[in-house]
Amino acid sequence: MPVLETPSTYAEKLAEYDAGMQALVAEIRGVTVPAATGASNMGRRSFLKKAVFAGGGLALLFTLDTRRARAAEGEAPEPHAETTTLNAFVRIAPDNTVTLYSKGPEIGQGIKTAFALIIAEELDADWKTVVVEQAPVNPKVYGSQSAGGSTSIPRGWDQLRQAGATARAMLIGAAAKQWGVPAAECTASESVVTHKPSGRRLTYGAVATAAAKEEVPDAKTLPLKARADYKLMGKRIGGVDNAKIVTGKPIFGIDVQMPGMVYANYTKCPAIGGKVKSANLDEIRKLPGVVDAFLLDGTGNPAEVMPGVAIIGQNTWAVFKAKAALKVEWDETGASQDSxxxxxxxxxxxxxxxxxxxxxxxxxxxxxxxxxxxxxxxxxxxxxxHQQLEPENSTGWWHDGVMELWTPSQTADRGISQVAKLLGIAEEKVTIHQMRAGGGFGRRLSNDYLCEAAAIAMKVKGPVKLQWMREDDFAYDFxxxxxxxxxxxxxxxxxxxxxxxxxxxxxxxxxxxxxxxxxxxxxxxxxxxxxxxxxxxxxxxxxxxxxxxxxxxxxxxxxxxxxxxxxxxxxxxxxxxxxxxxxxxxxxxxxxxxxxxxxxxxxxxxxxxxxxxxxxxxxxxxxxxxxxxxxxxxxxxxxxxxxxxxxxxxxxxxxxxxxxxxxxxxxxxxxxxxxxxxxxxxxxxxxxxxxxxxxxxxxxxxxxxxxxxxxxxxxxxxxxxxxxxxxxxxxxxxxxxxxxxxxxxxxxxxxxxxxxxxxxxxxxxxxxxxxxx
Amino acid sequence: MPPYKLNINKKTVSVDAVDDMPLLWVLRDVLDLKGTKYGCGVSECGACTVLIDGRSVRSCQIAVSEAQGAITTIEGLAENGKLHVVQQTWVDLDVAQCGYCQGGQILSAVALLTAHPQPTDAEIDTGMSHNLCRCATYNRIREAIHHAAGMKSAAKGDAHAGA
The missing domain is CATH 3.30.365.10 (Aldehyde oxidase/xanthine dehydrogenase, molybdopterin binding domain)
Known part of the structure; x- marks a missing residue:
C-alpha cells in the first residue's frame, strides 16, 4: 500500500516543485555528458552479451515486460534466440536486419528517427533493413533518457555515434578474422563488410555472432565521419513510425490496453492546494460501470500527487460520467486564490x-x-x-512487488526514482515503459500523472489506466x-x-x-x-x-x-x-x-x-x-x-x-x-x-x-x-x-x-x- | 443497454454498452480500435474523427445508440493491406510530428477529397479546420492533400493529373 508523506503546506510543496523544475532545466541544459558514458564504456561486462545468455543482465535489459501489454508496440520485443546484441543500441539478426534502440522519448520532435540515423550513419547500416525500437527506460545503461531543452541531439551526439562506430569496428574485425586478413584492408557499407583486395563480402548478419566476441574498441580511437562523408544524415528521411501512425496502431500512452485493465480518473481541487473535506463516494460507487472511488492524500507537491478523488471504472466513459456526478467539498486553506x-x-x-x-x-x-x-x-x-493533444495518462500495475508503468512522459528516466520515493519501494522495483507521446512542449517534464497512476495502481487489483479529461489538462498544467x-x-x-x-x-x-x-x-x-x-x-x-x-x-x-x-x-x-x-x-x-x-x-x-x-x-x-x-x-x-x-x-x-x-x-x-x-x-x-x-x-x-x-x-x-x-x-x-x-x-x-x-x-x-x- | 449492431470497417459488430456511450469510447475501450483518439470530448479538436457513410464526423459526439451507417475508422482505411492513397501520401511526405491527430486529419482529408477531388487552398482550409494539429504540421498537410489529389486523378487518367 502506498506510503504517502504527510502533506506539509501547499506553499512549501510548491516551492519544492519549483526548485526541482529549475534544477531539472539546469541539468538538462547544462550538464555535460562525459564520453565515458558513451560507447567506450559499453563494455563486454555490462552490455556485450549475446542473447543466448538468456537470464543474463543484458537479456534482462531486453525482456522488459512487453508480453502483457500488447499495446506497447514501440518497445523492445523479445529477443529472437539467434539475434546478436553488439551493444545497448545495436542488435543484428542473421537475415541482416539491424535493430537500433532509440533511448529517448518521442514527443513529436522526430528523435526516434534522428537517434537511429546517427547510429546507423557510423554503423554504415543499410537503412532499408533498419528497424527502430524504443529502448527500455534504464538511465544506468543509457544515460539521460529525458527530452527537453532541445538537448537530445547535442547530448546524444557522441554517445550514439560511438555506439555505431564501435559496433562497426567489431563487425569488420570479425569478418577480417574469418578471412584471415588485416582489418585495415576491410571496409563496411550498407550492412556489408568488404575485403577490398579480394572483393570478398560478408553481411553484418553473417558475422554478428562472431563480432560479439570481439574486444570492444576504445571509441576514442575510432575516427568518426566528416560531414562530407555522411550517407544518411542530412537527407530527407521519413519518420520510422509513419506507417503505424497512418494506420492507427496503438503506439501512444493513451493506447495501452491489458487484460483485466480498469480505468481511472483523478479529481483535484479546482484551486490548486486545496484538500478534500468530504465527497459523495458512496453515491459514486453505486453508479453504473464504477468499480471503486477513493481518496488520496497525496504528497501535496503539484508534480507528484495532490489530494483528490480517484474514480475507478470498467471503461473511460463510465469514469468520466461518474466524475460529472462527483460532489466534493474542498478545504481551500492555503490553496491558490490567485487573480x-x-x-x-x-x-x-x-x-x-x-x-x-x-x-x-x-x-x-x-x-x-x-x-x-x-x-x-x-x-x-x-x-x-501547453495543451499537448494527447491528454495526460499513464497505466500502472502493482504486481509481484513491482510497480510497472507505461507513460508518455518526457522524463520517464526520472520517474523511476520519483515513483520509488512516492511509494516507498526500491528503485529496482519500479519499471517504466516509454510510450510515444502525443506532444510534449515541456508539459511532460513533470510526472504528476505518472505519480498519480502509481499511487492509484497501488490501491487497485490489476492494471489501471489513469486518463485525464481535457478539462483536467487545462486545470492542472505547469x-x-x-x-x-x-x-x-x-x-x-x-x-x-x-x-x-x-x-x-x-x-x-x-x-x-x-x-x-x-x-x-x-x-x-x-x-x-x-x-x-x-x-x-x-x-x-x-x-x-x-x-x-x-x-x-x-x-x-x-x-x-x-x-x-x-x-x-x-x-x-x-x-x-x-x-x-x-x-x-x-x-x-x-x-x-x-x-x-x-x-x-x-x-x-x-x-x-x-x-x-x-x-x-x-x-x-x-x-x-x-x-x-x-x-x-x-x-x-x-x-x-x-x-x-x-x-x-x-x-x-x-x-x-x-x-x-x-x-x-x-x-x-x-x-x-x-x-x-x-x-x-x-x-x-x-x-x-x-x-x-x-x-x-x-x-x-x-x-x-x-x-x-x-x-x-x-x-x-x-x-x-x-x-x-x-x-x-x-x-x-x-x-x-x-x-x-x-x-x-x-x-x-x-x-x-x-x-x-x-x-x-x-x-x-x-x-x-x-x-x- | 441492448447490444447495438454497428457497421465498422465493413464488418457488423455487436456492442454491449450504455446507450449514451460515445462512439469514440466504444471504438477505443470496447472494440480496442485505438486509432481513433480522444482529444477534447467536445467536438473541438477532431482527433476522434471517423467517417460515417463517407462523411467526416466527430465520434465523441455520437452516442452508440445513434451510430447508424457505415463507419470507417483509420484502421479500416487501407484495403487488402494496401494503404489508401491519402495514407500513402502522409507517409511519403513525412507529414507527422507527434502523430496523435493524424488519423483524424487523414480521414478528414479523405472526406474532403471525396467532395472536392481537386481542392483549392480555400477548400482545404474549410475542410480541414475541424482538425487541430498541436504540432502545427499544416504546411505538410496542405501539401499532402494536393499531392494525394494529383495521385488520385493520375490513377483515374484525369487530364489534370498532378496539376
Whole structure:
C-alpha cells in the first residue's frame, strides 16, 4: 500500500516543485555528458552479451515486460534466440536486419528517427533493413533518457555515434578474422563488410555472432565521419513510425490496453492546494460501470500527487460520467486564490517605483543622460498553457512487488526514482515503459500523472489506466508564467545602442527568484543588451505552478528584446537589419546554451550574422511593399540554435492580419534529418504564431478560467501561413531544433505589424490589442 | 443497454454498452480500435474523427445508440493491406510530428477529397479546420492533400493529373 508523506503546506510543496523544475532545466541544459558514458564504456561486462545468455543482465535489459501489454508496440520485443546484441543500441539478426534502440522519448520532435540515423550513419547500416525500437527506460545503461531543452541531439551526439562506430569496428574485425586478413584492408557499407583486395563480402548478419566476441574498441580511437562523408544524415528521411501512425496502431500512452485493465480518473481541487473535506463516494460507487472511488492524500507537491478523488471504472466513459456526478467539498486553506487581473494592476504599481535590487553593467544613468534618443516602453505577456493533444495518462500495475508503468512522459528516466520515493519501494522495483507521446512542449517534464497512476495502481487489483479529461489538462498544467517588462533604451548620435534598462515584474513560488520559465535565463541571449545595462526583477507571489514551455524564458524574453530593439532602430532612423548586425557584432558577455558532449555551443556572432543576412536576402528585405503591408525581422540565439525569421504581412482596417510569407533561416550545425528538421521549424513557427496571436489563460480565485479548446483558440489550418525554411549547415556540434525556431517569430511578427501600420503591439497575445489572423 | 449492431470497417459488430456511450469510447475501450483518439470530448479538436457513410464526423459526439451507417475508422482505411492513397501520401511526405491527430486529419482529408477531388487552398482550409494539429504540421498537410489529389486523378487518367 502506498506510503504517502504527510502533506506539509501547499506553499512549501510548491516551492519544492519549483526548485526541482529549475534544477531539472539546469541539468538538462547544462550538464555535460562525459564520453565515458558513451560507447567506450559499453563494455563486454555490462552490455556485450549475446542473447543466448538468456537470464543474463543484458537479456534482462531486453525482456522488459512487453508480453502483457500488447499495446506497447514501440518497445523492445523479445529477443529472437539467434539475434546478436553488439551493444545497448545495436542488435543484428542473421537475415541482416539491424535493430537500433532509440533511448529517448518521442514527443513529436522526430528523435526516434534522428537517434537511429546517427547510429546507423557510423554503423554504415543499410537503412532499408533498419528497424527502430524504443529502448527500455534504464538511465544506468543509457544515460539521460529525458527530452527537453532541445538537448537530445547535442547530448546524444557522441554517445550514439560511438555506439555505431564501435559496433562497426567489431563487425569488420570479425569478418577480417574469418578471412584471415588485416582489418585495415576491410571496409563496411550498407550492412556489408568488404575485403577490398579480394572483393570478398560478408553481411553484418553473417558475422554478428562472431563480432560479439570481439574486444570492444576504445571509441576514442575510432575516427568518426566528416560531414562530407555522411550517407544518411542530412537527407530527407521519413519518420520510422509513419506507417503505424497512418494506420492507427496503438503506439501512444493513451493506447495501452491489458487484460483485466480498469480505468481511472483523478479529481483535484479546482484551486490548486486545496484538500478534500468530504465527497459523495458512496453515491459514486453505486453508479453504473464504477468499480471503486477513493481518496488520496497525496504528497501535496503539484508534480507528484495532490489530494483528490480517484474514480475507478470498467471503461473511460463510465469514469468520466461518474466524475460529472462527483460532489466534493474542498478545504481551500492555503490553496491558490490567485487573480491575474489583480496581478496586472499590482505590476503597474510596482513599476512606478525605482526597482531594487538591480544589477548594473557600466554607468547606466550617465549613458541615458548622454543618449541622443531615449525610448521607454512597457511590454506584458499572458499566462499560457501547453495543451499537448494527447491528454495526460499513464497505466500502472502493482504486481509481484513491482510497480510497472507505461507513460508518455518526457522524463520517464526520472520517474523511476520519483515513483520509488512516492511509494516507498526500491528503485529496482519500479519499471517504466516509454510510450510515444502525443506532444510534449515541456508539459511532460513533470510526472504528476505518472505519480498519480502509481499511487492509484497501488490501491487497485490489476492494471489501471489513469486518463485525464481535457478539462483536467487545462486545470492542472505547469503554465508559462505571465510577465511585465518596463524598458528604457538609448541610442547615441550615430544610432548605436548605448544604454538599456529592463525592469521585469514576474512571479515567485515562494523564494527570491522568478518561477520556473518566468525569469531571464543565464543562457539567454543577449546577456547584456547594451554596453550600459541595468536589470531589475520584482516578484509577486503566485500559487499556480509554472514550468517550462517550448523555449522557456526565450519564448517571451526574445519577443520583448526583439521588439524593443526595433523600437530603438526606428527611433534612430536606421535600417533594422543593419542595426541588428551592428548590435550582434559588438563584444558580448559569453553565452552558452544547449551544450552537450564535450563541446559547448555558444553564441557566435558570425553564425548570427549569417542567418540574419540570409533571412533578409531570402525575404527580400528592403523591397518596396504596398501600403498596408509590412515586413519584420528578428534574430535569436536560444537552446544552441542561431535563427533569424522574417514575416511579410498585410493588416486591414479591422486589424485582421494576412501573412504573405514567413522565411526562417537556422544554423544548428549539421542537420540530422532534413525532412523532420524542416517540419520542426514550420511547426515551431506556427506554434509561436498561434501563441502570440490568440492564447491566454486567465486565473481568478485560483481557478483556471479556460476549460477546453473552445476557450483556447489554438491556430487551425485556415490561419496557418506557408513557412519557407533554410538551413546554414556547418561543422559545429549539432543543436536540437524543438525550441530555437520559436522565439524569433513573435518579434518578427510585431515588427512587421509596426512596419505595416505604425502601431507597436506591446501586449501578448496580440488579440488583446484587437488583432486577429 | 441492448447490444447495438454497428457497421465498422465493413464488418457488423455487436456492442454491449450504455446507450449514451460515445462512439469514440466504444471504438477505443470496447472494440480496442485505438486509432481513433480522444482529444477534447467536445467536438473541438477532431482527433476522434471517423467517417460515417463517407462523411467526416466527430465520434465523441455520437452516442452508440445513434451510430447508424457505415463507419470507417483509420484502421479500416487501407484495403487488402494496401494503404489508401491519402495514407500513402502522409507517409511519403513525412507529414507527422507527434502523430496523435493524424488519423483524424487523414480521414478528414479523405472526406474532403471525396467532395472536392481537386481542392483549392480555400477548400482545404474549410475542410480541414475541424482538425487541430498541436504540432502545427499544416504546411505538410496542405501539401499532402494536393499531392494525394494529383495521385488520385493520375490513377483515374484525369487530364489534370498532378496539376
Amino acid at each position: 491575474l487581473t489583480a496581478a496586472a494592476a499590482k505590476a503597474k504599481e510596482i513599476s512606478a517605483k525605482p526597482p531594487t535590487p538591480q544589477t548594473n553593467t557600466g554607468d547606466v544613468d550617465a549613458a541615458f543622460a548622454s543618449g541622443a534618443k531615449v525610448v521607454e516602453a512597457s511590454y506584458e505577456y499572458a499566462m499560457v498553457s 503554465f508559462r508564467a505571465p510577465g511585465f517588462h518596463y524598458l528604457k533604451g538609448a541610442v547615441d548620435k550615430s544610432g548605436k545602442l548605448t544604454a538599456f534598462q529592463n525592469h521585469l515584474v514576474s512571479f515567485t513560488a515562494g523564494g527570491d527568484r522568478p518561477v520556473s520559465g518566468g525569469g531571464r535565463s543565464n543562457n539567454s541571449f543577449p546577456t547584456d543588451m547594451a554596453p550600459s545595462t541595468r536589470y531589475a526583477v520584482s516578484l509577486m507571489p503566485l500559487k499556480i505552478p509554472c514550468g517550462s514551455m517550448r523555449a522557456p524564458t526565450d519564448n517571451t524574453q526574445m519577443w520583448v528584446a526583439g521588439s524593443f530593439l526595433h523600437e530603438l532602430s526606428v527611433a534612430a532612423g536606421r535600417d533594422h537589419v543593419e542595426f541588428l548586425l551592428e548590435w550582434i557584432n559588438r563584444p558580448l558577455a559569453p553565452v552558452e546554451a544547449g551544450r552537450g558532449g564535450e563541446g559547448r555551443i555558444g553564441f557566435d556572432p558570425k553564425r548570427a550574422a549569417g542567418v540574419l543576412k540570409l533571412a533578409a536576402e531570402k525575404a527580400g528585405w528592403g523591397k518596396k511593399l504596398s501600403p498596408g503591408q509590412g515586413m519584420g525581422i528578428a534574430f535569436s540565439f536560444a537552446y544552441g540554435g542561431h535563427v533569424a525569421e522574417a514575416v511579410e504581412l498585410s493588416v486591414d482596417e479591422k486589424k485582421k492580419i494576412t501573412i504573405h510569407n514567413i522565411v526562417a533561416v537556422a544554423d544548428i550545425g549539421p542537420v540530422v534529418n532534413m525532412s523532420s528538421a524542416e517540419n520542426q521549424v514550420q511547426g515551431g513557427i506556427i506554434d509561436g504564431l498561434s501563441t502570440v496571436m490568440g492564447l491566454e489563460i486567465e486565473v481568478e480565485k485560483g481557478r483556471i478560467q479556460q476549460t477546453n479548446f473552445d476557450g483556447y483558440p489554438i491556430l487551425r489550418m485556415k490561419a496557418a501561413p506557408k513557412v519557407e525554411v533554410h538551413f546554414i549547415q556547418s561543422d559545429f556540434r549539432p543543436s536540437g531544433l524543438g525550441e530555437p525556431c520559436l522565439p524569433p517569430l513573435a518579434p518578427a511578427l510585431g515588427n512587421a505589424i509596426f512596419a505595416a501600420t505604425g502601431q507597436r503591439v506591446r501586449t501578448m497575445p496580440f488579440k488583446r490589442a484587437g488583432y486577429s489572423i
